[in-house]
Amino acid sequence: MGFRSWFAGFALLAMSSGHPASAYDVKAVGSFHIGGEEVVLSGLPDRELRFTANSPPMRVNPNGEFEVGQAYVQYVLLTSPKSPYPILMWHGGGLAGPTWETKPDGGEGWQNWFLRAGYDVYVSDAVERGRASWARFPEIYSVEPFFRPKSEAWELFRFGPPGSFSQKPAERKPYPGVAFPVEAMDQFAKQILPRWTINDERTQKAYDALVQRVCPCIIMAHSTGGPFAFNAALKAPDKVKAVIAVEPAGAPLPTVDLSPLKSVPMLMVWGDNLSSYPVWVKLVPLLASFRDRLAATGGIVEWLDLPAKGMKGNSHMIMMDRNSNEVAALIDAWIVATVK
Amino acid sequence: MGFRSWFAGFALLAMSSGHPASAYDVKAVGSFHIGGEEVVLSGLPDRELRFTANSPPMRVNPNGEFEVGQAYVQYVLLTSPKSPYPILMWHGGGLAGPTWETKPDGGEGWQNWFLRAGYDVYVSDAVERGRASWARFPEIYSVEPFFRPKSEAWELFRFGPPGSFSQKPAERKPYPGVAFPVEAMDQFAKQILPRWTINDERTQKAYDALVQRVCPCIIMAHSTGGPFAFNAALKAPDKVKAVIAVEPAGAPLPTVDLSPLKSVPMLMVWGDNLSSYPVWVKLVPLLASFRDRLAATGGIVEWLDLPAKGMKGNSHMIMMDRNSNEVAALIDAWIVATVK
Numbered sequence: 001m002g003f004r005s006w007f008a009g010f011a012l013l014a015m016s017s018g019h020p021a022s023a024y025d026v027k028a029v030g031s032f033h034i035g036g037e038e039v040v041l042s043g044l045p046d047r048e049l050r051f052t053a054n055s056p057p058m059r060v061n062p063n064g065e066f067e068v069g070q071a072y073v074q075y076v077l078l079t080s081p082k083s084p085y086p087i088l089m090w091h092g093g094g095l096a097g098p099t100w101e102t103k104p105d106g107g108e109g110w111q112n113w114f115l116r117a118g119y120d121v122y123v124s125d126a127v128e129r130g131r132a133s134w135a136r137f138p139e140i141y142s143v144e145p146f147f148r149p150k151s152e153a154w155e156l157f158r159f160g161p162p163g164s165f166s167q168k169p170a171e172r173k174p175y176p177g178v179a180f181p182v183e184a185m186d187q188f189a190k191q192i193l194p195r196w197t198i199n200d201e202r203t204q205k206a207y208d209a210l211v212q213r214v215c216p217c218i219i220m221a222h223s224t225g226g227p228f229a230f231n232a233a234l235k236a237p238d239k240v241k242a243v244i245a246v247e248p249a250g251a252p253l254p255t256v257d258l259s260p261l262k263s264v265p266m267l268m269v270w271g272d273n274l275s276s277y278p279v280w281v282k283l284v285p286l287l288a289s290f291r292d293r294l295a296a297t298g299g300i301v302e303w304l305d306l307p308a309k310g311m312k313g314n315s316h317m318i319m320m321d322r323n324s325n326e327v328a329a330l331i332d333a334w335i336v337a338t339v340k
Numbered sequence: 341m342g343f344r345s346w347f348a349g350f351a352l353l354a355m356s357s358g359h360p361a362s363a364y365d366v367k368a369v370g371s372f373h374i375g376g377e378e379v380v381l382s383g384l385p386d387r388e389l390r391f392t393a394n395s396p397p398m399r400v401n402p403n404g405e406f407e408v409g410q411a412y413v414q415y416v417l418l419t420s421p422k423s424p425y426p427i428l429m430w431h432g433g434g435l436a437g438p439t440w441e442t443k444p445d446g447g448e449g450w451q452n453w454f455l456r457a458g459y460d461v462y463v464s465d466a467v468e469r470g471r472a473s474w475a476r477f478p479e480i481y482s483v484e485p486f487f488r489p490k491s492e493a494w495e496l497f498r499f500g501p502p503g504s505f506s507q508k509p510a511e512r513k514p515y516p517g518v519a520f521p522v523e524a525m526d527q528f529a530k531q532i533l534p535r536w537t538i539n540d541e542r543t544q545k546a547y548d549a550l551v552q553r554v555c556p557c558i559i560m561a562h563s564t565g566g567p568f569a570f571n572a573a574l575k576a577p578d579k580v581k582a583v584i585a586v587e588p589a590g591a592p593l594p595t596v597d598l599s600p601l602k603s604v605p606m607l608m609v610w611g612d613n614l615s616s617y618p619v620w621v622k623l624v625p626l627l628a629s630f631r632d633r634l635a636a637t638g639g640i641v642e643w644l645d646l647p648a649k650g651m652k653g654n655s656h657m658i659m660m661d662r663n664s665n666e667v668a669a670l671i672d673a674w675i676v677a678t679v680k
Contacts, residue, residue: 023419026366029452030442033530040507041489049537050483064489065507070530072438079363096471098412102370112369130471131436133533136487143390147476149381149404167380167405190373190410193473197389 021116025079033132034213035206036070039140068140069199071206072097072131073124075214076111082118085218085241085339089123090207092223092249094148094195096130097123099222103320104184104191110220110319113328122214126225127203129193137196145194150185153192157316158273158280159185175273179313179321188320200228207232215239218339220331223249223316230290233264240264242339244331247271247316249283251290258297265300265338266291267331271314271321272307300338304330361456365419373472374553375546376410379480408480409539411546412437412471413464415554416451422458425558425581425679429463430547432563432589434488434535436470437463439562443660444524444531450560450659453668462554466565467543469533477536485534490525493532497656498613498620499525515613519653519661528660540568547572555579558679560671562586563656570630573604580604582679584671587611587656589623591630598637605640605678606631607671611654611661612647640678644670 041063048057074097075086089111091099100111100123111121128134128141135141154165154172159180164173174182207228211217216239221229226248233240234252237260244267252258268287274280294301306314306327314321321327381403388397414437415426429451431439440451440463454461465472468481475481494505494512499520504513514522547568551557556579561569566588573580574592577600585608592598608627614620634641646654646667654661661667 023365023367025363026416026455027363028448029369029416029455030449031438032442032446033438033527036530038507038526047484049486060486062487064491065529066487066489067526067529067532074441076366076369098371098373098471101414102372106372108368109370115366115369125471130473131438131465131531131533133470133530136534144387146389146400147402147406149406151404167378186378186407187373189405189407190376190473191471192407193471194476 021118024115024118027077027079029074029076031072031074031131033070033072035127035202035209036067039066039068039135040064041066041136041139044139062136066135066140067133068135069127069202069206070132071124071127071203071210073122073210075120075122076115077120078115078118081120083120083218083335085216086120086122086214087114088210088214088217088219089121090219090221090225090229091124091126091129092225094153094192096125096132096191096193098130098191099317100319103181103324104188105181105320107181107322108325110324110328113325114332117328117332122210122217124207124210126228127199127206128196134196141196141198143196143198145196147194148192150189153189154185155277156279158271158277159315161273161276175276175313177313178315179272179323180315180317181320181322188317204228204231208235211236211239216241218242218244218335220244220246221248222246222319226250227252234258234260237261237264242266242335244269244335246318248287251287254289254293258293258299261294262297262299265302266294267302267304267334267338269304269318269327269331270306271316271318272312302334304334361458364455364458367417367419369414369416371412371414371471373410373412375467375542375549376407379406379408379475380404381406381476381479384479402476406475406480407473408475409467409542409546410472411464411467411543411550413462413550415460415462416455417460418455418458421460423460423558423675425556426460426462426554427454428550428554428557428559429461430559430561430565430569431464431466431469432565434486434493434532436465436531436533438470438531439657440659443521443664444528445521445660447521447662448665450664450668453665454672457668457672462550462557464547464550466568467539467546468536474536481536481538483536483538485536487534488532490529493529494525495617496619498611498617499655501613501616515616515653517653518655519612519663520655520657521660521662528657544568544571548575551576551579556581558582558584558675560584560586561588562659563589566590567592574598574600577601577604582606582675584609584675586658588627591627594629594633598633598639601634602637602639605642606634607642607644607674607678609644609658609667609671610646611656611658612652642674642678644674
């Protein structure tokens with residue numbers, strides 16, 4: 001049974017029932033860093049380091065050996081997973097692994113949901129983010145990082161239309177019926193991390209190494225994590241059994257041969273209000289074209305447009321939205337129906 | 341039975357048997373950010389942001405609202421914990437939560453060990469570290485961060501004596517019989533994070549809020565995490581049921597009234613080669629004096645000098661050393677014997 005026909009029959013059931021398991025038997029919780037290499041700084045003059053803003057500076061030698069370019073990966077392994085394939089969860093831009101953990105409003109995140117559903121789960125922090133660590137700039141990273149202000153997150157992640165953010169929570173004007181818990185916006189903002197614009201190659205390398213280490217697997221990628229997942233699947237179509245791209249923010253260039261992806265089923269999940277912010281107006285057709293090229297190779301590719309299916313108001317942070325459990329159930333059911 | 345007499349009778353058993361449970365039933369894996377506040381940047385001129393080192397700069401407005409000063413906390417909650425008190429694991433300087441996770445050599449970390457032993461476990465990233473995120477400097481953090489080179493970690497964490505580090509792994513000269521898996525030094529270095537010197541107050545505030553949120557509890561703190569734990573216990577002796585300080589790198593000032601800690605049992609754990617590095621030569625007497633002042637108040641305080649007990653070669657990273665399971669078993673047994 002294809003996904004489209006499956007969806008029609010199952011969606012209501014999935015949306016009303018949630019998932020039964022409430023606890024799960026764990027073999028191990030653990031983590032590792034993967035990828036990266038040593039970078040040596042030498043010949044730099046001493047720096048002045050102050051231990052408080054007012055204390056006299058100490059002279060510190062900034063030279064030496066450093067590890068740069070690794071990603072961080074944390075896993076929870078079940079004693080008896082229902083799925084032969086773990087899910088690798090790759091976050092988007094300016095964020096890290098907590099994307100998939102408990103939601104900013106305290107509700108259950110997809111990490112725990114998919115554990116309950118019987119998948120081993122690997123949540124990563126890409127190069128430069130979170131526990132992966134970051135490197136000195138401009139000596140190692142050539143440019144400075146960008147700190148995303150709340151207003152940009154509010155608009156780009158489609159909690160409210162352009163111009164609707166206010167510093168005062170009560171004065172923010174979200175999209176009518178938005179599914180993101182906007183009362184938890186400031187809590188969500190605590191997850192935002194500085195990001196650089198120059199580490200895509202390092203990140204791809206670390207993710208490719210991760211695929212070689214822990215797959216066969218299913219990759220679930222969000223936003224700018226999407227292109228890393230597509231590229232990882234292109235390079236290792238034997239290891240990547242499916243890609244679930246949640247509002248992917250990029251796709252392989254039209255010149256790239258997509259035939260290796262014929263054997264890699266893909267699900268792309270889209271929220272609401274995509275026509276209200278310029279970035280998404282540009283990105284959606286780009287991804288639709290990628291979808292069409294994939295379909296032309298004979299690959300399985302599903303475009304899950306949530307509002308078209310009657311699920312309204314989803315933001316870019318679908319895994320944090322109020323209906324995240326329902327969307328998770330749809331994804332789980334797609335995997336069960338599609339991934340061999 | 342006191343710990344000293346207990347140790348004599350139990351140590352061999354604990355050291356040889358390890359811990360029986362191999363899996364555990366989990367109710368939830370989740371996380372949250374705690375503490376912090378909004379900081380608004382305004383009036384700053386546009387920055388130039390380059391998307392690659394060679395691309396033309398884009399003008400970016402760095403102003404706006406940001407969340408600053410939060411810590412990140414991840415928990416694994418058991419369905420049926422043996423202990424009524426979760427363990428809160430607080431890392432040391434230049435590191436984050438992965439301190440407690442899988443060891444750099446791939447062996448089991450204390451997070452998983454104590455889960456198997458029946459404790460709920462909360463692992464945190466302090467303010468500015470890992471998934472807690474960090475803030476723009478010098479506009480919000482007044483000073484620049486310090487990046488610890490491998491050579492400093494090698495000496496300060498007592499893998500080898502001063503001057504014994506080499507870029508080439510084969511040429512490094514560790515302490516004879518060192519328990520740290522020195523072959524995993526470069527892997528360990530991937531965990532090292534930049535650190536600031538000015539965020540102690542922010543970190544203490546976030547940790548104090550964490551204690552109010554999830555305790556009663558046991559705090560296990562490493563290195564510079566130690567002083568945060570001592571202060572947290574001073575402020576909430578009703579909530580902190582014990583402190584396990586693994587090579588704590590500081591103590592409350594001699595002028596501080598320690599009587600609130602009378603009801604908070606403390607275990608301090610020390611490794612080997614402490615007389616070989618200047619920082620430790622200074623710190624150990626300071627902590628011994630803190631211990632003596634604690635004991636004078638009538639509090640329970642244990643000084644677990646591992647080499648004196650026949651366990652040789654432990655580094656500063658005791659939770660990563662080859663005998664970490666044996667030390668964990670000693671700590672678990674101390675908790676069982678001491679914490680009411």
